[in-house]
Each structure stands twice: as C-alpha cells, then as structure tokens.
Amino acid sequence: MSRAADYEGEEAAAELPAAAYVVLGMLRLGARSGYDIKRAVERSTRFFWTISPVQIYPSLKSLESSGLVHGRAEPRGRRPRRVYELSEEGERMLGHWLRSGESTALELRDVGMLKLFFADALEPADARSHVRALKWRSEQAIDQMRRESEPVALALTQERGERFPQLVLRIGIAVHQAVADSCAELERDLWKGDRA
Amino acid sequence: MSRAADYEGEEAAAELPAAAYVVLGMLRLGARSGYDIKRAVERSTRFFWTISPVQIYPSLKSLESSGLVHGRAEPRGRRPRRVYELSEEGERMLGHWLRSGESTALELRDVGMLKLFFADALEPADARSHVRALKWRSEQAIDQMRRESEPVALALTQERGERFPQLVLRIGIAVHQAVADSCAELERDLWKGDRA
DNA sequence: TAGGACATGTAATGCGTTACATGATTAT
C-alpha cells in the first residue's frame, strides 16, 4: 500500500521519482534484493546521486504493485528476503526515462562549495582550512572510487559487458581531481595574499 | 507566521535550513531585498546550490521574526518593497555555520550523470548523444559563468574586497571543464568501440 | 558469545518544488 497509488496509472505513463529509476537501473545491472541495491548505490552512484535504504524498500513495493518489477520471497533460512527482477514494462520505463534526457537541467548541489562562496566572512585561517577540507574531501573521494567503485565497475564490464558504470566513474574521478587541483591552487594564492 | 515558529528558539541555537544561510550570506554580500537575493543566486550560487524565489520570502520573514535580520518597508512609488540587513546575531549565526564545516558530507547530485551510469540500456547512438548533451551542458555552464557570474564576482572583489565568490567560480569552471573534457574523450572512445 | 553484516522496515517531520496569483513600474 503506502504510496503504491502514486505510481499506478493506466499505461505506466506517470513519471517516477528519481529514486525509483535508481532501483530499476540497479536491478537491470544484476542486483536482486533491496540490500543488493543499497550496497550497489553505496559503491557507485553515491558520488553523484544518493538514495537511502529507507527509500529503497517502499520503492520496490510500489514498483511491484504497478508491475514494473516482479518480486518473490526467497528467504535465507528463517531470515526473510525478497528478490526482484525487472519486468518488460520496467525495462521500457527505464529506457524511456534514460532517453528523455534533453531537458535535464544542470544540477549540482554541494554545501561545501556554498560555504566557501561565503568564506570572506571567516578569518583567513579558517577560510584556508575550509579550502584544505574541500581538497581533502575530494582526495578521499578519488581514493574511495579507486578502491571500492572501480573493481565493481570493472567486473560489470567484464562479466556483463556494461561499460558505462566504468566510464561515469572516470568522469567522477576527473571532477574530483579538478576540485582538488583548484583547491591546491587556491591554498597557494590565499597564502600569498595574506602575506602580502 | 507560516514557519516562523520553526526558526525560533531561545538562543537561536537551532539549525537553519541551507536556504536560510544562502539568504543570510547574500544579505552580507550586499543584497537588500528578496528580489536582490533571487538575482544574486541566479548569477552565482546557482551552479552548486539553487534556491527558488518561493523559499526566499518566507525565509526572510522567519529570519526577521527570530531576529537574525532586520527589515523595514521601503516602497518604490506605490509598489511594496521590503529591505533587510543582517543583524549581529545573524552575522554570528552565519559565521557559526560556515565554521561548522568539518562534517560536511560529500554531496554532488546530478541526474545527467545518473542517466549516463545506466546508459548501457540504450542504443549506442542514444548513449553517444547523451554524452554529447552532457558535454554541451557543461560548455554552456562555463559560458554562462564567464558572461554572467564573473563580472558580478569581480565587482564584489573590487568594490567590497570579497574574494571568495570569484575563487569559487574558478572551481566551478574547472569542474565543468573536467566534465566537458571527459565527455569529449568518452565520445571518441565510444565511437572507436562501436566501430571495432 | 559477542560483534558485525544481513535484511527490512515504520513514523514523523519538513524541505523544496510546482502551479498559481497579483499588481506596479519602466522601456519600446
């Protein structure tokens, strides 16, 4: 029940929330349970799109009740567990969403950058430490992508011929490298500026 | 009234939503009316943090009722208009938020990248056109930053000595340049891959 | 036998968007 009604519609023409497409997409990439999806998100899309576990399970239910996924119980011992697979309609829905991208408005949300934008209100030392923090954060991100995401993406390429997870990862790394480099440069400039 | 109560609290210790800090920050940078803030956001923070006009006016009211900003009516002819300025408490609140950044989780949301992540579900031609769209989008963003944001940021530096708007803009341009470059590279690789 | 990973939820709250609405001033 819950929100199922929102998703239902004669021809499944209604738009779904982004989280639902993440779920559909992850099922398509081989995830079977809600937990699988949660882990996959943590290791891949997290860097440019997060969804929390709390969204995944209700979403799966809704998608099932509107026929976009098929689910069946598959308990492990006495522990309940439900596995899902994409229906043909689900596949179509996902494909439609992917192709409808022309209008995708540029969207990039980052509180860290927002804070830096207003950093003239801070003492120079605090501002510099904020820049360092941003740099560190991006370096950490690159590190994690290499350690956690890259192996998964590589496996997807080799085992299933899915190339894009790997390619998007490359963009993610490049973006964070750009942030890290810019921050390093800023740090130098700020240091000079404050000495002069 | 509306949400004023949410913001109130004995010592203004409660956290504000991010939108409120944008408002405070923009007032600090010289914006006076809600409309000023709206324009400032469109020309600057928009690239990494958007807030809509609908958030600005209620936010100003709430901030006023909790003493973080002072407002007074200043109509232009018969057209109503209200101007605001940061109070000392508001200044402190902003500063506190800016300094509390240690825990800022990495956050970057982009539907375009999300779609690209799942683009193996598309025909190669569609996938390539999506990559081109992403590239174009970043090129446009760079263009706009140079044309619209840079002059504003420069003015802030020269007229008020505020350096960070300009510096953050540099990061923004670098990020989009990285995306554009990555996409160009992807395009070539995809082309090769599909021919082979 | 205790801790960590597996597995799945509910309830409350509120932020943010979408759609709608209104009217004054200035420039063409």
Added chain:
DNA sequence: ATAATCATGTAACGCATTACATGTCCTA
C-alpha cells in the same frame, strides 16, 4: 499600448531524511 522587469507572495503536494525498531545469520 504592450511587453518585460520588478516585487511579492499562497497553497498543495510529495519526496527524502532522521530517528527509531527488529530480528537473523555468520564468524572470530
């Protein structure tokens, strides 16, 4: 006269987060 810009809102809705809750299985 008409359009664009200035200026400020209201109402409804729903996604998404936070906090909380529960229990199983496996491994050291």
